[in-house]
Amino acid sequence: MPERFEHLKSRTFVIDQEDIDTDQIIPARFLTTTTREGLGDLAFHDWRYDSDGKPLDNVSLNALDTRSHRILVAGRNFGCGSSREHAPWALHDFGFRAVISSEIADIFRSNAAKNGLLPILAPPEAHRWLLEHPDVEIEIDLANQRVDLGNGPGFDFTIEPFARHCLMEGTDPLGFLTAHAADTDAYEARTA
Amino acid sequence: MSPETERPRSLFEKLWDAHLVKAETADTPAILYVDLHLVHEVTSPQAFSVLAERGLKVRRPDRTLATIDHATPTLDFAPGETPPYATEAARNQVETLQANTAAHGIALHGWDSPHRGVVHVIGPELGATQPGMTIVCGDSHTATHGAFGALAFGIGTTEVGHVLATQCLLQRKPKSMRITLDGQTRPGVSAKDIILAIIAEIGVDGGTGCVIEYAGEAIEALDMEGRMTVCNMSIEAGARAGMIAADETTFAWLKGRERVPSGPGWDEAVERWAHFRSEPGATFDHDVFIDATKIRPMITWGTAPDTGIAVDAPVPRARSASHRKALDYMKFQAGMPVSGQKVDQVFIGSCTNSRITDLREAARIMSGRKVAPGVRALVVPGSVAVRVQAEAEGLDRIFIAAGAEWRQPGCSMCIAMNGDKGEPGQLIVSTSNRNFAGRQGPGARTVLASPATAAAAAVAGHVIDPATLTEPAHA
Numbered sequence: 001m002p003e004r005f006e007h008l009k010s011r012t013f014v015i016d017q018e019d020i021d022t023d024q025i026i027p028a029r030f031l032t033t034t035t036r037e038g039l040g041d042l043a044f045h046d047w048r049y050d051s052d053g054k055p056l057d058n059v060s061l062n063a064l065d066t067r068s069h070r071i072l073v074a075g076r077n078f079g080c081g082s083s084r085e086h087a088p089w090a091l092h093d094f095g096f097r098a099v100i101s102s103e104i105a106d107i108f109r110s111n112a113a114k115n116g117l118l119p120i121l122a123p124p125e126a127h128r129w130l131l132e133h134p135d136v137e138i139e140i141d142l143a144n145q146r147v148d149l150g151n152g153p154g155f156d157f158t159i160e161p162f163a164r165h166c167l168m169e170g171t172d173p174l175g176f177l178t179a180h181a182a183d184t185d186a187y188e189a190r191t192a
Numbered sequence: 193m194s195p196e197t198e199r200p201r202s203l204f205e206k207l208w209d210a211h212l213v214k215a216e217t218a219d220t221p222a223i224l225y226v227d228l229h230l231v232h233e234v235t236s237p238q239a240f241s242v243l244a245e246r247g248l249k250v251r252r253p254d255r256t257l258a259t260i261d262h263a264t265p266t267l268d269f270a271p272g273e274t275p276p277y278a279t280e281a282a283r284n285q286v287e288t289l290q291a292n293t294a295a296h297g298i299a300l301h302g303w304d305s306p307h308r309g310v311v312h313v314i315g316p317e318l319g320a321t322q323p324g325m326t327i328v329c330g331d332s333h334t335a336t337h338g339a340f341g342a343l344a345f346g347i348g349t350t351e352v353g354h355v356l357a358t359q360c361l362l363q364r365k366p367k368s369m370r371i372t373l374d375g376q377t378r379p380g381v382s383a384k385d386i387i388l389a390i391i392a393e394i395g396v397d398g399g400t401g402c403v404i405e406y407a408g409e410a411i412e413a414l415d416m417e418g419r420m421t422v423c424n425m426s427i428e429a430g431a432r433a434g435m436i437a438a439d440e441t442t443f444a445w446l447k448g449r450e451r452v453p454s455g456p457g458w459d460e461a462v463e464r465w466a467h468f469r470s471e472p473g474a475t476f477d478h479d480v481f482i483d484a485t486k487i488r489p490m491i492t493w494g495t496a497p498d499t500g501i502a503v504d505a506p507v508p509r510a511r512s513a514s515h516r517k518a519l520d521y522m523k524f525q526a527g528m529p530v531s532g533q534k535v536d537q538v539f540i541g542s543c544t545n546s547r548i549t550d551l552r553e554a555a556r557i558m559s560g561r562k563v564a565p566g567v568r569a570l571v572v573p574g575s576v577a578v579r580v581q582a583e584a585e586g587l588d589r590i591f592i593a594a595g596a597e598w599r600q601p602g603c604s605m606c607i608a609m610n611g612d613k614g615e616p617g618q619l620i621v622s623t624s625n626r627n628f629a630g631r632q633g634p635g636a637r638t639v640l641a642s643p644a645t646a647a648a649a650a651v652a653g654h655v656i657d658p659a660t661l662t663e664p665a666h667a
Binding site: 017018021027029033034046051076080081083084103105106107110111115165174176177180183 | 213219221223225234235238263279282284332350351354360362366427432512514616629630631635
């Protein structure tokens with residue numbers, strides 16, 4: 001179960017690249033796992049390691065302290081590609097708690113919100129500012145759906161209300177669905 | 193009747209309305225009923241674990257259909273032998289699905305099934321995929337099933353758990369987009385060329401947040417395999433789902449399949465299914481029109497599926513830093529055509545292009561020709577049934593005589609997690625759906641193409657428009 005998400009004050013880590021697909025976030029050959037834990041070492045694997053599996057020296061992701069940098073800022077259309085939930089599992093385990101872009105792919109966005117990784121859509125101006133000002137401290141207020149950029153153009157964002165509720169409570173939506181089993185019974189009786 | 197319900201509805205709206213267990217509110221998404229849940233080994237183990245942790249059962253094992261496809265080897269092995277898995281983890285993953293499906297009473301098309309195969313090939317093949325259904329799977333290419341007039345989309349593993357436990361999903365209603373292809377395509381233009389042209393037109397995120405309905409003369413003219421190819425790649429334009437209204441082509445294809453009704457039940461089903469089409473005057477959030485007569489055989493030059501161009505066209509000038517990075521990765525230069533590039537491997541397969549008509553197209557090109565020296569060509573049928581059919585038609589002998597490898601069914605080199613893969617720097621012409629960097633192996637360079645174009649590349653040894661191949665010696 002993810003931790004409760006209310007406020008987050010942390011520094012940003014910027015990857016100024018568009019269309020970062022799920023194969024970049026976690027390559028498919030690592031998807032033979034049957035658990036969701038411990039995938040952080042595999043996040044952006046092929047960017048971080050050489051063909052022998054040795055960490056590359058010149059890759060800033062390898063030097064990143066995610067205790068102080070919990071917010072990933074990425075180019076437009078982050079998380080496109082596959083439905084693998086391993087992508088947000090890996091990013092969360094790596095240490096990120098929020099991802100900000102001007103556009104985030106549908107399935108990734110849905111998966112992220114269910115795993116304590118807050119997906120935030122930024123307006124173009126704020127997104128550009130974040131890309132151009134790497135490594136800044138910003139503050140995310142989920143209850144008020146507000147991002148404060150310090151010297152930059154702070155912005156309001158919207159997240160689907162139920163997803164927000166689940167993030168703030170640290171709950172999975174499964175309980176909501178099981179509580180409506182009688183409605184499903186009625187639907188099945190009606191359509192049988 | 194209120195004016196609201198009199199408004200002409202689209203196919204998508206009809207399917208959405210028909211599956212509402214509970215309508216959405218400001219605070220909560222809709223509860224949507226799922227008619228068919230497809231399950232495979234990669235995205236399900238953690239979902240079954242959640243059920244076990246919470247002591248939940250699978251609500252409708254009869255509406256759940258499982259197969260093994262992603263991590264499975266495509267090499268031959270003798271009956272009774274352990275399949276030659278690439279890794280212990282792959283073997284464990286398949287065995288985990290075997291155990292989970294057995295524990296929950298779910299039908300699994302495993303190693304001994306005559307219907308084992310790629311999940312998006314076997315659903316339609318069994319007639320499990322039917323018009324008017326909601327179909328989900330922990331797999332982004334689930335939109336394939338929309339070719340039958342179904343609402344089909346990919347979900348994450350948490351949602352796989354939701355559907356296993358409750359047969360329902362929480363969903364906000366997506367937006368709608370209609371893509372109309374005006375006119376007929378030229379001879380030699382396949383469904384793969386059509387969808388690559390559509391994605392190039394609207395972009396890799398052009399369909400984000402949308403369910404796409406494909407319509408128009410060129411779509412209606414496609415056979416079911418072609419329609420599946422088109423719907424399959426909807427996600428490559430960012431769309432949740434893609435769909436095509438069911439018609440006589442659909443009904444003829446489904447008739448007699450294992451899971452569709454027969455006798456009087458068949459006529460009733462067809463009458464019901466015929467209702468699932470957009471009414472005249474139905475509106476969409478986005479309407480896109482594409483001139484089908486202008487579409488040419490396509491190939492991609494970059495590391496995103498929207499980089500399709502005509503096979504002999506020059507690679508366009510980079511419009512962004514991402515494009516420059518893609519050109520560097522692909523070792524292509526702007527202004528130079530992809531046509532003529534030396535090829536290392538050819539992959540014919542995947543949920544996009546591994547059906548019998550795809551293999552016939554590839555065999556038509558390879559017949560009487562040889563795979564060029566230094567090229568490895570892999571032909572991987574989408575299912576055991578496709579493989580059996582291809583062998584009955586002698587297609588396997590054509591591939592083998594040409595020097596291609598005729599494999600057992602599976603996802604294979606599309607996702608490269610079963611040991612079938614490209615090597616760093618290799619150029620692979622692939623009939624699959626994604627050309628992301630490293631998708632077919634670290635450093636491997638993928639160009640997406642139709643089965644005919646891929647087969648032509650295999651025999652020519654370089655990328656080529658199949659229409660310009662010289663005649664084989666025996667002709």
